[in-house]
Structure formats: C-alpha cells, structure tokens
Amino acid sequence: xxxxxxxxxxxxxxxxxxxxxxxxxxxxxxxxxxxxxxxxxxxxxxxxxxxxxxxxxxxxxxxxxxxxxxxxxxxxxxxxxxxxxxxxxxxxxxxxxxxxxxxxxxxxxxxxxxxxxxxxxxxxxxxxxxxxxxxxxxxxxxxxxxxxxxxxxxxxxxxxxxxxxxxxxxxxxxxxxxxxxxxxxxxxxxxxxxxxxxxxxxxxxxxxxxxxxxxxxxxxxxxxxxxxxxxxxxxxxxxxxxxxxxxxxxxxxxxxxxxxxxxxxxxxxxxxxxxxxxxxxxxxxxxxxxxxxxxxxxxxxxxxxxxxxxxxxxxxxxxxxxxxxxxxxxxxxxxxxxxxxxxxxxxxxxxxxxxxxxxxxxxxxxxxxxxxxxxxxxxxxxxxxxxxxxxxxxxxxxxxxxxxxxxxxxxxxxxxxxxxxxxxxxxxxxxxxxxxxxxxxxxxxxxxxxxxxxxxxx
Numbered sequence: 378x379x380x381x382x383x384x385x386x387x388x389x390x391x392x393x394x395x396x397x398x399x400x401x402x403x404x405x406x407x408x409x410x411x412x413x414x415x416x417x418x419x420x421x422x423x424x425x426x427x428x429x430x431x432x433x434x435x436x437x438x439x440x441x442x443x444x445x446x447x448x449x450x451x452x453x454x455x456x457x458x459x460x461x462x463x464x465x466x467x468x469x470x471x472x473x474x475x476x477x478x479x480x481x482x483x484x485x486x487x488x489x490x491x492x493x494x495x496x497x498x499x500x501x502x503x504x505x506x507x508x509x510x511x512x513x514x515x516x517x518x519x520x521x522x523x524x525x526x527x528x529x530x531x532x533x534x535x536x537x538x539x540x541x542x543x544x545x546x547x548x549x550x551x552x553x554x555x556x557x558x559x560x561x562x563x564x565x566x567x568x569x570x571x572x573x574x575x576x577x578x579x580x581x582x583x584x585x586x587x588x589x590x591x592x593x594x595x596x597x598x599x600x601x602x603x604x605x606x607x608x609x610x611x612x613x614x615x616x617x618x619x620x621x622x623x624x625x626x627x628x629x630x631x632x633x634x635x636x637x638x639x640x641x642x643x644x645x646x647x648x649x650x651x652x653x654x655x656x657x658x659x660x661x662x663x664x665x666x667x668x669x670x671x672x673x674x675x676x677x678x679x680x681x682x683x684x685x686x687x688x689x690x691x692x693x694x695x696x697x698x699x700x701x702x703x704x705x706x707x708x709x710x711x712x713x714x715x716x717x718x719x720x721x722x723x724x725x726x727x728x729x730x731x732x733x734x735x736x737x738x739x740x741x742x743x744x745x746x747x748x749x750x751x752x753x754x755x756x757x758x759x760x761x762x763x764x765x766x767x768x769x770x771x772x773x774x775x776x777x778x779x780x781x782x783x784x785x786x787x788x789x790x791x792x793x794x795x796x797x798x799x800x801x802x803x804x805x806x807x808x809x810x811x812x813x814x815x816x817x818x819x820x821x822x823x824x825x826x827x828x829x830x831x832x833x834x835x
Contacts, residue, residue: 403812407436411443418446423454436808438801441471441478448481452488461485462794476502480512487520492527496520535714538721545724634661637683641692644684644699654769656706656719664723677707722772726765734760 414429430447437443444467451460464482471478479502486495499517502510634640643661644653657664660676680703682688689696709715734757738748748756 401812403436403808407433407440410436411446414446414450418450418453421453423450426450427454427456434801435804438805439470441467441475444470445477445481448485452485457485457488458790461489462790462797465794466798474506476506476510476513479506480510480516483513483516483520487516487523492520492523496524532714535718539717542721542724634679634683637689637696638692640680640683641689641695641699644702645695649702651770651773652766653702653706654773655723655765656709657723658766659702659706660710664720673707673710677703677710722768723765726768727761729768730761730764731757733764 410429410433414426414433417423417426417429427447427450430443430450434440434443434447444463448460448463448467451457451463461482464478464485468475468478468482479498483495483498483502486492486498496517499513499520502513503517507513644659646652653659660673660680662672662676666672681700684696684699684703686693686696686700709719737756737760738753
C-alpha cells in the first residue's frame with residue numbers, strides 16, 4: 378500500500394518544559410534512542426530500529442511519534458499484525474486529528490488485506506482532518522482498486538466454473554448424439570478430477586461442527602423418500618407465459634406445493650440448516666430451469682404465502698423460521714453470480730451421485746439385471762440428492778471453519794493488545810515511582826549539602 382511507510386517522523390520528542398527547567402536525564406536518553414532508531418530505519422536495519430524504539434517507549438510509553446515510527450518499522454519488517462497494534466495505540470495516544478497516526482493505521486490494515494477498513498480510515502482523514510492529504514488520497518484510490526480486483530477475480534472464477542459446466546454439458550449432448558462413443562474415457566478423466574477436488578474439499582471443519590456434520594451425513598445415508606414436485610418444470614413450460622397471468626402461475630405453484638403444514642415441516646426438518654443451504658431445494662424447484670426468473674419469482678411468492686406467519690397463526694414461531702429460510706434462499710437466487718455457482722455445484726453433485734449409484738448397482742450383482750426401471754430412477758435421484766447435500770454441507774463447514782479461525786485470530790490480537798497495555802501500564806507506574814524516589818533523594822541530598830555547607834561556614 379502507498380503510505381509514508383518508508384519514512385519516520387524526525388520531530389523531537391522532548392516534552393515541553395518551562396525555560397528554567399532543563400530536560401531530565403530520561404528525556405535525553407529517550408531522544409538518543411529515537412535518533413539511533415531513526416538511523417537504523419533509514420539504513421533498512423528494521424529489527425534494530427524496532428528494538429531501539431521499544432527501549433525509547435519504555436521511557437515514554439505514550440509518545441505518539443515513537444509509536445508511529447515503530448509501526449512503520451514493524452510494517453517494513455513484515456510484521457503486519459504488530460504494525461496494526463502499534464498504529465492503534467498511536468491513534469489512541471496522539472493529539473486529536475493527528476493525521477499521520479491514521480495513515481499508519483490504514484496502511485497496516487491494507488497490508489493485512491482489510492481494504493474496506495483501510496478505505497474507511499483514509500476517507501475519514503480526507504473528510505474530517507485534511508482534505509488535501511496526498512497519502513490518504515492515494516491510499517484510498519489503491520484500496521478501492523484492490524477491492525475491485527478482488528470482486529473481479531471472484532466474478533472470473535464464477536464464469537470459469539460456468540464455462541466448464543457448459544463444456545461438460547456440450548460433451549454430454551455430443552456423446553448422446555454419437556451413441557455414447559468415447560464416453561468411458563471422458564467419464565474416467567472426470568472421475569479423477571472430481572476425486573482430486575473432493576480431497577481438497579474435505580479439509581478441516583471444527584470438532585463441534587464435525588459432530589453436526591456426522592449427524593447430518595448419517596441421516597442423508599437413509600434418504601429414501603421420493604423427490605416431490607419434479608414435474609414443476611413441465612407443468613409451467615406447457616403453459617404459454619404470454620397467455621397466463623401472474624396469479625395463475627402462483628395458483629399452479631400453490632397447488633403443487635401442498636399444504637402450509639407440510640412445507641413448514643419440510644423447511645424445518647432435522648438438520649434443516651444444512652439441507653437448506655441449496656436454495657433450489659428450499660424453493661422446491663429443479664435447477665434446470667436456468668435463469669427463468671418468472672418461474673423462480675412465482676415459486677417464491679407461492680411458497681411465501683404458504684409459510685408466512687400471518688397465514689399460520691397457530692404455528693407462528695415455526696412459520697416465521699420457515700419464512701426466513703425461504704427469504705434467504707431467494708436472496709441467493711437474486712444474485713446472478715451466486716445462482717450460476719450454485720447450479721455448478723448441483724451439477725457436480727448429480728455427476729457424483731450417478732457414479733455412486735452405478736457403484737452401488739455393481740456391488741449388488743442381482744439388481745443389475747432385475748431392478749425395476751422406476752426403482753432404478755428413484756435410486757439415482759436419491760443418490761444425486763445425497764451427493765449434492767454433502768457438497769453444500771462440506772463447503773459450509775469450511776466457511777464456518779474460516780470464520781472461526783478469523784474470530785480466534787482477532788481474539789488473540791485483542792488479548793495481545795490487552796497484555797501489552799497491562800505491561801506498559803505497570804512499567805509506566807514503576808517508572809513514575811522510580812522518578813519520584815529519585816527526586817526525593819535529590820532533594821534530601823541537596824538539603825544535607827546545604828546543612829553541611831552552613832555548618833562549615835559557622
């Protein structure tokens with residue numbers, strides 16, 4: 378990040394004193410240490426500069442110039458968290474509106490990838506302290522550019538997933554037209570790629586969340602119920618959208634969804650927080666509807682009418698929870714990038730489910746020749762549903778693990794800051810007591826010298 382990171386404040390740190398009161402010894406020593414540290418910083422000896430700034434801060438723990446320079450030294454030395462902690466203390470100790478403290482703070486935040494927070498600090502400098510500050514203006518521009526870059530990378534990743542999905546779909550269609558020629562080789566390659574992705578996805582959820590996932594996965598193993606409402610797409614596609622009104626579309630969905638009680642029970646079944654990660658499952662529509670927003674919107678309105686708390690006064694609490702699940706699902710569907718990514722995950726789950734079902738049939742030799750076609754279809758649907766739910770649950774577990782690690786890191790940062798504050802407070806109190814004792818001893822010594830001098834004159 379652009380900042381005055383590579384410069385230190387050479388302003389003298391001597392506390393203003395009355396003209397008749399010369400600087401005390403500790404102040405002289407503090408300024409000498411600061412000068413040494415500044416020289417080490419300019420020669421890129423950052424570790425030695427940090428050590429000298431620390432020694433100077435032991436003599437004057439709340440000196441904002443020393444804290445500002447030490448933050449710059451930490452950042453130049455690659456110690457980003459320490460740079461942030463020191464910059465925060467600098468802002469606390471500095472006079473109100475001291476711009477350099479805030480630019481140090483923003484630079485440390487940006488180095489840790491906290492571009493939004495850094496941009497907020499730079500904006501505060503420009504809006505409240507110094508509207509012409511070059512460092513803050515340039516830093517704000519860079520933070521916003523970095524944020525745009527992150528968003529752009531995420532969008533490109535989503536587009537890449539969608540292109541891969543389109544490519545696989547085109548290959549599947551081509552294989553069907555060619556009578557399945559060349560299919561085995563492609564499927565084998567896809568299986569190897571999926572196994573590699575699956576190994577990467579299976580890393581590290583917390584122990585507590587592992588217990589929840591184990592409970593969820595064990596339930597998924599027993600999925601045997603038939604998928605309901607698979608004919609939604611055919612029901613809606615048979616009608617001409619230009620000839621049917623919005624109310625008629627909602628009525629079709631209401632008839633298909635069943636009763637309020639059945640939908641509330643479906644949305645709040647055991648482990649619903651994991652099962653409802655798939656918004657297509659929550660809205661009870663197939664993912665193959667693509668981007669037909671009229672169907673999605675009509676489905677959302679119909680389902681909302683069924684589970685709305687006002688429509689279910691006898692079960693208002695559960696209806697409110699179910700309605701919240703529907704609202705969250707629709708928020709995801711309204712985001713085009715998220716919707717494409719979710720469809721890609723479902724396609725991946727269906728492919729994995731198909732492989733799992735074929736493996737199950739191969740293990741059961743008797744069913745390979747005698748299985749009823751309808752039973753085969755239902756078994757395939759159940760395997761695909763199970764594999765899809767696992768993918769969503771594993772991704773959510775990893776997201777929660779990242780959030781938990783972030784919270785722990787922030788807690789460690791705060792604990793470290795509290796510990797350093799306590800240590801500095803104790804050192805400051807000790808230093809004050811030491812100074813007071815030194816003054817008393819000096820006064821006593823002066824008095825004794827005066828008395829002895831007076832006695833000699835007599």
